[in-house]
Amino acid sequence: MNLILLSPDDIENDRLARVRDPRRLAHLREVHRASPGDILTLGIEGGRLGRGELLALDDDEALFDVAALDQAPPPALPVHLVLALPRPRMLARTLEHVTALGVKRITLLNTRRVEKSYWQSPELGEEKIHRHLVLGLEQARDTRLPEVVLAKGFRPFVEERLPDLLAERRGLVAHPGMPGDCPRGLDEPVLLLVGPEGGFIPWEVERLLTAGCEGIHLGPRILRVETAVTALLARLF
């Protein structure tokens, strides 16, 4: 937690924020070993960040002076990430990685090789997802939460949503064996599609290419989804 992220509910007024949840209180005590008077890095969800004083800390709450928060959060990546739903533990870690890297739009997509049971996982609950996004923001000192959308049908996604998404973005399908090497250092908006373990099936790749996406690869190595997504984002931007 390189940033204490304050939710709108924590904000009392222009000067004062009050934190009551056990996770952040425990972190303040055990990791920061914080005591009143300490100056910490604070950010307001969706807003500014900076340094602020811990005014008081007891078993039930921490009070912060938020008057001096005047920095903008770091720039976002110009990418909408469409990720075939990974298995639950991989999803959790991948959400943290990509949030820390600055992704702000994430669509979790069903494809043929996504195991159906993954869609029943408690990790897909709104609160669980929110928690991983917050961990990513706290890690990277960012305040703007990504938006996560579930797309439980591949065909409806391709037919109804993909054309709009591609209207203003360069579509890239990352898939082993595609002809194009992953481009480097882009500064245009990108729609990046990443398949499940085992990959997209050929019909899915065909549909995405026909819709206007380019096929790209990261080389001959087969990478786990979390490694591949981080590597793709780092190389693309």
Add this chain to the structure above:
Amino acid sequence: MNLILLSPDDIENDRLARVRDPRRLAHLREVHRASPGDILTLGIEGGRLGRGELLALDDDEALFDVAALDQAPPPALPVHLVLALPRPRMLARTLEHVTALGVKRITLLNTRRVEKSYWQSPELGEEKIHRHLVLGLEQARDTRLPEVVLAKGFRPFVEERLPDLLAERRGLVAHPGMPGDCPRGLDEPVLLLVGPEGGFIPWEVERLLTAGCEGIHLGPRILRVETAVTALLARLF
């Protein structure tokens, strides 16, 4: 496991390999649902890989025909990674990521902000480290194990080993706030140094720069070690 990695002990002769360990046998049965006659991707530790037939499978062993393995493993990254020893779970995952990405030389380094207890972790045992390297190779379909060296003193490393390492490599210290943007698409040998959570201390950075390393950064976001290392390798090469 995208590759069944055969150790030298598994090889009976030019044609036959015999696998007896419970982990790979369980994987063959439960994930591959393999039965005799199946053609699987096999590789010999340190050597060639390709497709080979499962000749027999019972509770105690699997027999493979390895006569037709004729592909070279994928190219390695031209990098020696020097990583401040991360906490044990992070170490395990990072070893898997970087092995899958093709790193072949890893030095785990002590620095001021590495917690002393990390050096006592069972994760540093030779067998544990070997297991994570094997998982990385199996993931990426590679056969060449990385070499992992422990450097328990920062000063001896800098004084005794660093000059030789830098004699034939471009030294890059990844550290937030350094002046240089991380270079892209290098094809020269690199010594990449990555600090612990909390970073190198200023004195350590100074020593590394004085020794001839360049300071580079990945932008304003603070990343976890495993995310940062993957992002650095993907951007550098």
